[in-house]
Amino acid sequence: MTMSGSLFPQMLVLLAGAVVAAPIFRKLGLGTVLGYLAAGVVIGPVMQQITEAEEVLHVAEFGIVFLLFIIGLELKPSRLWQMRGDVFGLGTAQVVVTGVVLTGLSLLVGLAEWRGSLVIGFGLALSSTAFALQILSDDGDLNSRYGQRSFSILLFQDLAIVPLLALVSILATGVGETETSALTGLAVAVGAVVAMILAGRYLLTPLFQVIARTGAREVMIATALLIVLGSAAAMQAVGLSMAMGAFLAGVMLAESSYRHELEADIEPFRGLLLALFFIAVGLSLEVDVLWEQLGFILVAVPVFMLTKGLITYALCRLLGSPHNDALRIAFLLPQGGEFGFVLFTTAVAAGLLSSGTASLLIAIVTLSMALTPLGATIARRLMKVEHEELDEDFEGAGADVLMIGFSRFGQIAAQILLAGGRDVTVIDDSADRVRQAASFGFRIYFGDGTRKEVLIASGIEKAKIVAVLTQKREVTDKIVDLIRSEFPETKLYVRSYDRIHTISLRGRGVDYELRETLESGLLFGRKTLEALGMSGAEAEAIEEDIRKRDEERLLIQAADGLMAGRHMLHNRPVKPEPLIKPKNAPAAEDEGALAEEVAD
Template identity: 40%
Template sequence: MAAEGSTQLLTAVILLGAAVIAVPLFKRLGLGAVLGYLAAGLVIGPFGLGFISDVDSMLHVAELGVVMFLFLIGLEMNPSHLWGLRKQIFGLGALQVLISGALVMCMGKLLNYSWQTAFIIASGFVLNSTAIIMQILSERGDMGSSHGQKIISILLFEDLMIVPLLAIIAFLSPVETLTDAEPLWQKFAVATGSLALLIVSGIWLLNPLFKALAWTKLREMMTAAALLVVLGAAFLMEHAGLSAAMGAFIAGVLLSNSSFRHQLEADIEPFRGLLLGLFFLGVGMSLDLTLVFNHFWEILIGVLALMLANGTGVFLAALFTRSNIMEALDRAFIMVIGGEFAFVLFSAAASQHVITAQRQAMGAAIIILSMVLSPLFILFFKKVIVPRLHKPTAEREDDHIDEIYPIIMVGFGRFGQIVNDVLAMTNHQVTIIDRDEEIIAGMRKIGIKAYYGDAERPELLHYAGIESAKLLIVTSGNKAKCTHIVEMARKMNPNIRILARAYDLFHVYELYEKGADRQVRETFDAALRTARYALEDLGDIEQEKINEITRVYYEENSRRLRLMSEVHDPKITKKFENKEMIRVALEHDQKTMSHIQQIIQRED
């Protein structure tokens, strides 16, 4: 027993050590974390140095990383967002599967595969690797972009194709093996029923469960419940013949509007990262180097030819759905690879005598090699192709806004980020628009979705849902842009509440005239807080009176601004030349000072 435990500990040390050495090294070389995991797995696996031999058992555990990754993706997509992607899922997804599948099958025939083998290989390629592609999108901060959302939609459709493809494999089987197979209608009924059960349970049971557990105030129970939901949903879908990852994704979507969403993300994230890395290690270990060396040229030609066919199919599907050349090429290089579910398809096909055991092994090697080569192809695209096609002077197109919320925020710099933090922490969802590409990419890396676009264009505000929005927050530091957006938004929706960041007093007056309900001077609150600290440090006024003084000053200053706005003349552009405004300001300042003096002199 002790020896067995020691062996397990040694296995864990080897896995962690390989990852810790390889992944930072490959990241440093610009090759990406995924290729680092794959290379480390290849080195320590049974066909490398042979430190670990039981790859299948480890892969079964590591697949939970993919499951948890999809759960976290689901938490970012509420049901209305998913419904908004339905055309991409069933339209773009179906188109890509059909085109890529047809081209890979044709290429398989050119390589002298039987048409049954060509179909099985094509199925393995059109069901792309969810784990690797999602990881690439996550590393690039592309999960929330329009381009990334299209790729995720395609992956969701590919997961739906699992049951039909397994059914087709059963039909391709020789007659004597068909008698034991379940009827297609029964498989479809079980899958549909399980899906309905998961959705109903998610709607009626999950939130009450987490509310009850929150009452116990035991953090470990919340973590256990989160794992129970993820693994339970995955088990239900896998038992029904669907993808375990799809079950976890649906569970995430059902909990996306829950008040426990952020805690669930924090609980699951550590397990997701560790197990996903373990999955990539397992894929690297699975590559049979002996088979590759014995059939080197056949496998190499097969990998390159089938990846070319699959990538061409992805590229054509993107062009047919009006993507530009750069986006179509990027998607083709990302989705050129086969997927982990190919191993299930190949195993089912071999067990039902559709393909031989030799073809199963070679097909698996081709899929694994496509995964291994994927980061290199993406690096080639980034370093060689992009610089030759990229036009530095071309203006980036506005992102497609696929989520409409009651709150719209324009500008996401240091000012807007603080406002959004408070709103997010109080369960409010915001459609964020900004023109800083670095900020957009950076925020997406930490899970905050923001859209690139010019909010001075009325059509962008229309796509963001300005006509039905309850609140517009303009935090842009550009005075002219801020004023123009406020004016335009007020015309497009007379009933919307508008909060706008103001540069100075004169900007406050402009915003007031253009229809902003509240104008927030960017330095006023910081200056007032500094004045309060100064009074506290001087120590000659009690803390309670200091708090009251700053509150009174804030309220009176707001009244002062309203009175001055009423006599503001935009034709007078120079400061201190509007005598009526000066008179109003001085009179109100005298009243405010009198009020504050009364507070100081009051005997409590």
């Protein structure tokens, strides 16, 4: 079967390969990336189900486009500023020094001429973000000192892919160009970047405000895809990479209130197309070349990993890391990364590397990735490092409090939290409320809290408390049920609609709930008694007595049903009654609940 045949059967084969391989490799602790690569090798070179990998790669490259868009979305200037020393100091040093040394090794063994060796050196200098972050997460070390420095290096490597892709284009086209044409091309490219920045600053946010008011989620998704693909096409039209355009669009929207919603909408496309990209890389492997170079690969992999690890260790020590931390970082980041595949396949298309050399490099990177979990395990056994938590989480990776809903109740609660010096991430699905809040200096994001992917993008996995302050009971219940199902360890503080809703929320296991009118009603009643001549102490004692008996009755009702605890209304001076006693009232009517519902 070739790509010239029916597309449908081929897509079924690719999807089946991803579905089968990814869970198996994840279970083995090798990660989904290696699973996709293995699936591509089996489908293509081994079984010969798809033989023209280039056409698959052409479509799958959009996965890289979407990935760089999301990387751009996450690069808030404030976060970069906080980590600037490690990101632009240690990160830059690691990429540049490792790239130069590996370029020299490539020239020494004759893998390619100088331009191709430059791509090889810097491609191998990049580590696997997916592998490293997964290991840090599994070990609970994302917030450790060495975890922070590792993340900073990975963050700079993610940034470095953009100029490296541009470098490939320059190396491929620079030879033979006249000085005039080169300057013209540079001017056009700079102009396109400036135009992209201006469009992102002045057009994108108003566009999303208009789209959000329609309430049509599919239109929002279509708009997000249009922005990503449109910006990618614009950069390609002026001679830059599509990835560069997507990255710029992401950076322009990083401070937008719609950032989390955009990330949630794009993520499924990114994941699927990126998986297809890695499968296509496997399809393009030349097994014959690998078999012929097996001896070279078995020597090159340990030499490459040792060289990279030693450089990383030396730089970390030079820039202030203790011995133990530097050693753990060196064990964590010695492998090649996903972006190496991108650079090598791009270099093949540009004529800088042969397909055979690219297959050899991809095999080296793949084996280094497969060996990384083993190296991390060895490091954990050799090292005895106390678990260290930082005082603050990474800015932009999730605040202490994730607040869902920003109506009047949420606005008051947020003021208390912000005045107490706590970071709060707020999401709301009303475009008008997002815009109005921004005019008063509040920073909230547009997003639907009933969607798991929006919660993840908003930082729920980092939040210490999630406050659900939505107005409608059914929406609140849906969010609570979702969080209890998908994030069972999350501490939930919830705004309750009424007494019945309070009992329902307690049955769902929330950590704290408060009826939206309870405290304000109690305070109003106490102040009224004081205005009628009662002493403040006596009025306060009555308020506290009502609050205490209300809580006792709630506990009884939660255990025995809504009709339980009625006697507690009549053995005290307070006896709530409806304003107008209904005719033919049902025998089972609960007086307290009815009075509260009338008040609500």
